[in-house]
Amino acid sequence: MAILQIRNMVSRRCQLVVQAEFQVLGIRHGHISLGEVEVDKELPTDQRDRLNSALKRWGLELMDDKKAQLIENIKIAIIEMVARSSEKPKLKNSKYLCERLGQTYPRLANTFSEVTGDTIENFIITSRIEQVKELIISDELSLTEISYLLKYSSVAHLSTQFKRVTGLTPTFFKGQNRSKAH
Incomplete structure (x- = not known):
């Protein structure tokens, strides 16, 4: 058995696209x-190239580089950590990533910064804000409830981070999305 690593495959929708492309290509x-996708054996070069071309049409790509694979694994771990933040007690981000990826935090942080030009902490903040945006758009929870759900220390802290990342206040963002829906 072999594992294919796929860049930018970060949602259920991406998984469905990948599954469909595998079926189309047989x-x-x-x-x-x-x-990641498990395959029975390594793919022949021509089949791998066809798959990679099909994936690129969707903004996805097969990865061979070990550093790129590590970065993608860090991003996926962070996205899952943020998505499940309401389910478990708060664990230090560094501890979670070390346990999940079986690497030391300095190695993870240095590799991430070297390859992306950004810090793991900034990626975590950006991922959390993306989650906040989705929750605001769904319009099912108040900002206070969102703040509590995503384990922010306060609504003010959430609002400050939101404005720093998006340039908008959460209230303005919510208003913009309401007006687009009408």
Whole structure:
């Protein structure tokens, strides 16, 4: 069995796209998870190239580089950590990533910064704000409830981070999205 690493495969929708492309190309596969697909054996070069071309049309790409794979695994771990933040007690981000990826935090942080030009902490903040935006758009929770759900220390802290990342206040963002819906 072999594992194919796929860049930018960070949502359930991406998994469905990948599954469909594998079916169209007639490639047998096992489990599909964020960033990875199990295959019975290494793909021949021509089949791998066709798959990569099909994936690129969707903004996805097969990865061979070990550093790129590590970065993608860090991003997926962070996205999952943020998405599940309401389910578990708060664990230090560095501890979670070390346990999840089996690497030391300095190695993870240095590799991430070297390859992306950004810090893991900034990516976590951006990912949290993306989650906030989705919750604001769904219009099911108040800002206070969102703040509590995502384990912000206060609504003010959430609002400050939101404005720093998006340039908008959460209230203005919510108003903009309401006006687009009408």
